[in-house]
Amino acid sequence: MGRGGIRPWEAIGRYRRYWLSTFILLPAGGAALVLHRVLADRLPPGLEIPTLVIFALLFAWISAGFWTALVGFVLLIRGTTDTAPGSPERRLAEPRPRSRVAILMPIYNEEVERVAAGLQATYKSLQQAGALAHFEFFLLSDTRDPAIWLREELVWSALCQALNAFGRIHYRRRPINNKAKSGNVADFCRRWGRDYEYMVVLDADSVMNGETLYRMLEMMEGNPQVGIIQTQPLAVNRETLYARLQQFAQHVYGPIFSAGLRFWQLGDGHYIGHNAILRTAPFTEYCALPVLPGRAPLGGPLLSHDFVEAALMAKSGWEVWFVPSLPGSYEEVPPTLIDDLKRDRRWAQGNLQHLRLLAGEGLRSAHRFLFINGAMSFLAAPLWGLFLILGALGSLHWANASGDGRMGLFDWHGLADPVPFWLVGITATLLLSPKLMAVLWVLYQRNQRERFGGVLHLTVSMFFESLFSILMAPIRMAFHSQFVLQTLMGSGVRWGGQVRGDQETSWREALRTFGWCSALGLVLTGTLYPLLGIWHFVWLIPILGGLTAAVPIAAWTSRPSLGRWARRHRLFVIPEEVRVPPELRALAADSVAYLPHIDGDPFVQVVVDPRFNAIHTALQRNRTSAWPRAASLCHKALEKGPQELNSRERNILLSDRQSMLALHRAVWSMADRERLAAWGLADEAD
Amino acid sequence: MFKDESSYSVNPAAEPSADWAAEAMVVANNAPVLARVERYMARLSLTDVQRLWIRGQVVAQLRGVKMEGEALYARAFACMHMALATLTDGDELDARLDLSLDLPVGEAHDGRSSRWLQQRMQPAMARTNMASRPLNRSWGAAFLRRFQSLLNRRAIGASRRALPGEA
Structure with a gap:
């Protein structure tokens, strides 16, 4: 120390x-x-x-x-x-x-x-x-x-x-x-x-x-x-x-x-x-x-x-x-x-x-x-x-x-x-x-x-x-x-x-975010000028000008x-x-x-591609406590297609080594053309 | 790590034999299944020798099999993975991993590439505690502390003596 x-x-x-x-x-x-x-x-x-x-x-x-x-x-x-x-x-x-x-x-x-x-x-x-x-x-x-x-x-x-x-x-x-x-x-x-x-x-x-x-x-x-x-x-x-x-x-x-x-x-x-x-x-x-x-x-x-x-x-x-x-x-x-x-x-x-x-x-x-x-x-x-x-x-x-x-x-x-x-x-x-x-x-x-x-x-x-x-x-x-x-x-x-x-920043986004600033600037200009007169108003121009120009400033910059x-x-x-x-x-x-460049849905690619699947699967552990849930999710993914899984469900499957191996094998073993197409393997169905 | 290619052969026998004819029948009857196996192997960077040997193993395993549909595809796929595993004397996952990462031959990972990769990803843990300590945030206590420090400073100033060697 x-x-x-x-x-x-x-x-x-x-x-x-x-x-x-x-x-x-x-x-x-x-x-x-x-x-x-x-x-x-x-x-x-x-x-x-x-x-x-x-x-x-x-x-x-x-x-x-x-x-x-x-x-x-x-x-x-x-x-x-x-x-x-x-x-x-x-x-x-x-x-x-x-x-x-x-x-x-x-x-x-x-x-x-x-x-x-x-x-x-x-x-x-x-x-x-x-x-x-x-x-x-x-x-x-x-x-x-x-x-x-x-x-x-x-x-x-x-x-x-x-x-x-x-x-x-x-x-x-x-x-x-x-x-x-x-x-x-x-x-x-x-x-x-x-x-x-x-x-x-x-x-x-x-x-x-x-x-x-x-x-x-x-x-x-x-x-x-x-x-x-x-x-x-x-x-x-x-x-x-x-x-x-x-x-x-x-x-x-x-x-x-x-x-x-x-x-x-x-x-x-x-x-x-x-x-x-x-x-x-x-x-x-x-x-x-x-x-x-x-x-x-x-x-x-x-x-x-x-x-x-x-x-x-x-x-x-x-x-x-x-x-x-x-x-x-x-x-x-x-x-x-x-x-x-x-x-x-x-x-x-x-x-x-x-x-x-x-x-x-x-x-x-x-x-x-x-x-x-x-x-x-x-x-x-x-x-x-x-x-x-x-x-x-x-x-x-x-x-x-x-x-x-x-x-x-x-x-x-x-x-x-x-x-x-x-x-x-x-x-x-x-x-x-x-x-x-x-x-x-x-x-x-x-x-x-x-x-x-x-x-x-x-x-x-x-x-x-x-x-x-x-x-x-x-x-x-x-x-x-x-x-x-x-x-x-x-x-x-x-x-x-x-x-x-x-x-x-698009004009639409600038207007949505800064529109109220510009509106405030315009309202204040309209209200204060008659009240304060030109002499005092001049001092406020940097402030009111900045507020009024908020939308174009945000978009242009x-x-x-x-x-x-x-x-x-x-x-x-x-x-x-x-x-x-x-x-x-x-x-x-x-x-x-x-x-590596991944085309399309990375989840699908990691299930299907033998190289990506190997790297990802090797880095996961067997999460035995998640197996009952993972098994039903595997079934859902294979029956209905990967697009039916939400992020949370995908995370469960992706975190378990056995699930990833099982999905990889099951997808490559499919005979049904439609289900193969859902995994991007339509060409493999010949 | 993959076996040396000289340790196995993919050349067919010189003379056509009954085995050769049977294999030809298997290939003819299971063309879509073998095409998928080929496509799968094309995604791995296998050498021609490795690919032909694995294909030969799959064809041999499909001989005499009475299956169709998914069961047949699954059988062919399992055979291919088994052949892949045989080529590395280990696990098919390790074989795929070796091919994906082009792991150097002779790397000390006991043939278990997946374990080796996990260890490289995260080194062995050496756990330590890290817990926040209590922090007294009371304003009253803060003022009291400040007051005391002022008193102490005055006391120190009053009794301060030059020590030997101190300028």
């Missing part, structure tokens, strides 16, 4: 966080006081106090981001990101020959070929790095759909065959997917965790460079007090305009935020659930997730496990480090606004659940802050909405009080009060200056300019990205507010598979053709597109062209 002992970063971290808290709280309080001076004589306390409280909260929230970005920018310019004492990068040790790392890839109803391509790319990269001896792969499936399950098995065997990796790439499918992804990882820990000192958790779309994985292992070996090392995965590979905007933003703005975050966090870092290495023994001992009392959505199993696992690891004395300087860590982002919001729906519920852990005994204050920060990512939306409503009510109140009916907050009594302009300017600076700093940092590095398409294209890309993010902000606000309200009102979310491919057009014109270019790393090149579709 390596925990305990001297933690030289701890005092430094505490000192830095005090400063961060000061930088957040003092300006927020000051800004609230300034606004109080403006509002005190103009609004009743019933309107003024909630306005001030929400303003202070939102100001604090955005200033936290600003200070993080500013610190990150200064650190990057000075080149001192990794110099904090105790940083794991500073103490590497050659891995002992017996050090074993399990690379876990939990999957759930995923596109199997993409998973295989990612795993293969990582595997080959490790092979090229000469580090394969330390690593084994585990495909941990929670897939419920029998058709995908069968594909997974066949792809696993074909992958092992092609890479000569039998015994190095393993496959496990849980029959019961309790506690979703965290349960899947816990299941691994319970079964095989003892044999692997470390585990690297990946997402289904993750790809990692072999040398990076080896470097992470060296860090863990050299720092026995470290429980988790988290990399900063870079978003790559997507082609829709929406995803390219996200990729560009993450590549340009990400480094300064990451450097800043690392500066505050030090050894109390965060874990995002993938592209990280974990020490298995303490994870198994301390990081089993508590089940919150009460019912979902705020009770029951935790939906977002990663932050809590990091908090539990740190609580038990292990260090958690975020190392953004590690290259070669990749992921993919949701291709469309709809898919992004679907993911946000799950995260909203999970992050709000974290608030119930805030008072948890022994948790580190940095992790309590992360819980608040995570929840604020979603609570900020309804707060902003409420702030706008209160602002509108305040304007109306003053307009009625002044008698002319067309006055805005910024022009009371005909006196152009400069203070609100200052506040708006400061807020805009806090929001937009990190983007400028990030671009300056890119320009500062000579070799990076061309990798973002050159100075001109980088600047134009930043402008359009900012424009899109301003337009999408009110849409997100509307949806995030809805998610928060739904969660608070007890409406939970179910675990679903994620969309990984570039899928367009989902177009891969627009994304490709932007790429041809060197807009939203990322370095990985200019110089493609080998592990991403290995993701090309033809890299897994050798994988």
Whole structure:
């Protein structure tokens, strides 16, 4: 056990966080006081106090981001990101020959070929790095759909065959997917965790460079007090305009935020659930997730496990480090606004659940802050909405009080009060200056300019990205507010598979999902313009414009053709597109062209085809307890045809070795033409 | 693992014999059944020698059989599987698996490819407990703890002494 002992970063971290808290709280309080001076004589306390409280909260929230970005920018310019004492990068040790790392890839109803391509790319990269001896792969499936399950098995065997990796790439499918992804990882820990000192958790779309994985292992070996090392995965590979905007933003703005975050966090870092290495023994001992009392959505199993696992690891004395300087860590982002919001729906519920852990005994204050920060990512939306409503009510109140009916907050009594302009300017600076700093940092590095398409294209890309993010902000606000309200009102979310491919959003779907946003935007425009007048209305154009344009924004940004057009014109270019790393090149579709292709119903093919049947059957056990039920299902399948079996019945048959053998023999022994045709063997009936 | 092809022969006898004629009769009478057997074998990557030998075994087993319909197909299919198993000195499932995965000859799996594959799929388990620990989430207790920690810090600060070697 390596925990305990001297933690030289701890005092430094505490000192830095005090400063961060000061930088957040003092300006927020000051800004609230300034606004109080403006509002005190103009609004009743019933309107003024909630306005001030929400303003202070939102100001604090955005200033936290600003200070993080500013610190990150200064650190990057000075080149001192990794110099904090105790940083794991500073103490590497050659891995002992017996050090074993399990690379876990939990999957759930995923596109199997993409998973295989990612795993293969990582595997080959490790092979090229000469580090394969330390690593084994585990495909941990929670897939419920029998058709995908069968594909997974066949792809696993074909992958092992092609890479000569039998015994190095393993496959496990849980029959019961309790506690979703965290349960899947816990299941691994319970079964095989003892044999692997470390585990690297990946997402289904993750790809990692072999040398990076080896470097992470060296860090863990050299720092026995470290429980988790988290990399900063870079978003790559997507082609829709929406995803390219996200990729560009993450590549340009990400480094300064990451450097800043690392500066505050030090050894109390965060874990995002993938592209990280974990020490298995303490994870198994301390990081089993508590089940919150009460019912979902705020009770029951935790939906977002990663932050809590990091908090539990740190609580038990292990260090958690975020190392953004590690290259070669990749992921993919949701291709469309709809898919992004679907993911946000799950995260909203999970992050709000974290608030119930805030008072948890022994948790580190940095992790309590992360819980608040995570929840604020979603609570900020309804707060902003409420702030706008209160602002509108305040304007109306003053307009009625002044008698002319067309006055805005910024022009009371005909006196152009400069203070609100200052506040708006400061807020805009806090929001937009990190983007400028990030671009300056890119320009500062000579070799990076061309990798973002050159100075001109980088600047134009930043402008359009900012424009899109301003337009999408009110849409997100509307949806995030809805998610928060739904969660608070007890409406939970179910675990679903994620969309990984570039899928367009049709106009019909955009209208169905975002039609209410556009309608709301139009109604508000029609209502507010006559009431507020042009002067105040101008200030609302970004918000009302974004809401009104929700449907076309969602539909157009989902177009891969627009994304490709932007790429041809060197807009939203990322370095990985200019110089493609080998592990991403290995993701090309033809890299897994050798994988078995199943025509038609995979269940039928696995029953009929002697090769597929052999592979699947060999991997099953005899489930004697299921035999009576399986026998009647075999009979049903043979008499009525496979299409009469539902997914559950198919799962029962597919899980039993004898049933699969019996079905295979029985189908090939049929003489009846019709029944043979049901199994796709009409040609065999001659 | 399949037997060496030199250890068995698929060549018919040099002179036509009564056996040869009887086999021809079987083939003629059971053409659809044998066609299905051939189609089944075509889905496996058998060599010509292996395929002919298995076919010969099926034909031999069907000689004199008075069956029709599904019973006949089932008999032919069972014979084929038996011949497949004989070729590998084991189980027909293992034989099919060897053919499907093109498992390397000489791999140490005792001829039980299915067991070998299962072990490769999931290594031997070494069970460990993983259970969540109790987490006191009471706000009252949290405030009390915070208050106590402030008191303790003050006490430590008051009595702090420089230890030898401490700057």
